[in-house]
Amino acid sequence: MKPKLKPLHWDKVRASSDRAMVWDQIKSSSFQLNEEMIETLFMVNNSNLNVKDHNGRRQSLPLLNQENRVLDPKKSQNIAILLRALNVTIEEVCEALLEGNSDTLGTELLESLSKMxxxxxxxxxxxxxxxxxxxxxxxxxxxxxxxxxxxxxxKRVDAMLYIASFDSEVEYLRRSFETLEVNLYWLINFDV
Known part of the structure; x- marks a missing residue:
């Protein structure tokens, strides 16, 4: 019985006689297809992958199963993307956290760390x-x-984020109260 394979979605390519294609250059004897490898790579349930080597013996392919991952794959991918975008080393982050230096990391990095x-x-x-x-x-x-x-x-990240954003939060609240005072003044004095 053949294993169930993942679907492969193809896009049609229109062949035009005036354009050369890579397929025109392939000789019938030069292209070999390893069906077992394709089945292995595209099998729907690939938890017990075995591949035959050149001598016909089965060998296991080491795979990272879902059970062996610590983080959810999507979360892990998002964190890896954030790390590449932030361009900091773990040593820099750990040192700043130990020293409590929020200026070294900056608000953006602290917010990203908080999400992680x-x-x-x-x-x-x-x-x-x-x-x-x-x-x-x-x-x-x-x-x-x-x-x-x-x-x-x-907890250090949250505290440092609070420190780093404190001044801007106070400024925002100050402007909000000024706006409220102006609106109350107009309501009281001009009976709008």
Missing amino acids: APTKEEEYKLKDFKDESPFKLGPAEKFLKELLDVPFAF
């Missing part, structure tokens, strides 16, 4: 993860694991 906070369950899994495990952590998980070595890392 792991759940309690993810935090326990990250702290319990052993480096000698056959599965490697992704960049986002490595970053969070090292960040969790800082005592109360995400």
Whole structure:
């Protein structure tokens, strides 16, 4: 019985006789298709992947199963994207958190770090993860694991974010009260 494969969506390419295509250059004997490898790569349930090597023996392909991931794949991907965009090292972040220096990190980075906070369950899994495990952590998980070595890392992030945004929040409230005073003045004095 053939395994169920993931759907492959094709776009039609119109062949025009005046344009050369790569397919025109392929000789019938030069192209070999490894059907077992295609089945392995596109199988719907790929938890027990085995591939035959050149001698016909089966060998396992190491895969990172969903059970072996600490973070949700979407969350892990979002954190990895944020890390690339922020362009900071874990050492810089940890040092600033230990020193409590919100100026070094800046409001934008602190807001991003606040969004990265792991759940309690993810935090326990990250702290319990052993480096000698056959599965490697992704960049986002490595970053969070090292960040969790800082005592109360995400509480520090929240406190530093509060400090960094305090002046702008006070200024916003001051302007809001001024607007309210002006509106109340007009309501009281001009009976609008």
